Amino acid sequence: MVETESRVLVIGNKNYSSWSLRAWLVLAHSGLPFEEVRIALNEEDTDEKLERYSPSLKVPVLIENGITIWESLAICERIAEQVPSLWPSDPIARARARSVAAEMHSGFSAIRNQMPMNIRATNRNVEMTPDLEIDIRRILDIWRDCRSNYTSVKPWLFGDFSIADAMYAPVAARFRTYGVRGNATAESYIATVFSDPHMKSWSEAAFEEKEIIDVEEIGIV
């Protein structure tokens, strides 16, 4: 395996791009050095800029020594090959962490469409629909199952921070923005997410961005 000399993560707006946040959090927690390239979404030249980096025209994209790796989950797996502690070390916990990560990756369309991430926003209202209620209940079940099975002392879903937490961090942000009433486990987990230094640094950067996008209209989910 060639030693990696350069690592660039291409991301969208920190305020809006939940998939960028996922990959970025994992890279930040990995301790590996990386640069970031931010491409503001929904601008006139967005597609032109994306074409330079991304075969699927989506963010995030990781470029390691000129090799392009796309899709947040594939990027996370690539980073975890270099820093295995990003998955739980126990094989059963690791399989479950991959299950909940993949469930987030492919599902929860009601949450993703009806509650788009907007880190700067507070006190947003969202109309509760049956699909949204099912999604929220399932998320609360996942968080409770993980927390009850894996730890009482360490605060992340599987004890130490893992890729599963990166996948659910944007959901924590949404629950806070839209005032979703969870339960004690959810409250405490959301607090864990927001007390993470890397999450704090991402959020601060989101507050400094100037772009305003009507995410519900253009469907950045």
Place this chain on the structure above:
Amino acid sequence: MVETESRVLVIGNKNYSSWSLRAWLVLAHSGLPFEEVRIALNEEDTDEKLERYSPSLKVPVLIENGITIWESLAICERIAEQVPSLWPSDPIARARARSVAAEMHSGFSAIRNQMPMNIRATNRNVEMTPDLEIDIRRILDIWRDCRSNYTSVKPWLFGDFSIADAMYAPVAARFRTYGVRGNATAESYIATVFSDPHMKSWSEAAFEEKEIIDVEEIGIV
């Protein structure tokens, strides 16, 4: 790591459940012993049966020694931990294989919704929409990129069969059912998929199933 003594894959109808096919193909190619439990979808007692096995109420689900692992991609990763050759051995090829597998896992909603898998069907028509055209073109690009980069002799996307192929096998089935005109690479890749002995055995079982589901209506994708 505990030696696995029992391995059960819970699947849906072989004719319709494309996600079940993906996990099943990987398990079949792994050479690991497993049993299968088939739950016919869209029946009166489907949910009741699913509740016994599946925390997300979806198929497929893998149960190893009583441990439940869900989501096709997480199931594939779990099997690949036991049979690493299910991913390409070269780290760059492996990262790309994970990128295209994850892209299938989370995307292509037009193909999944407008061209539901129906292995028994032939000569189906589908109205071409801009979204469907974009999806089809992207799939053809992925197949061409993989095939041109990784092999001229071995017929799968990354040379030998990998999890990426399992992710795209149901797309090959759909292209055949709906008569999608691809290119020489696509034609040859679809032929590779259908000449696989495990794919043949799954298809034969699909032809023996009696259930008829209006997949477009209920949205098994």
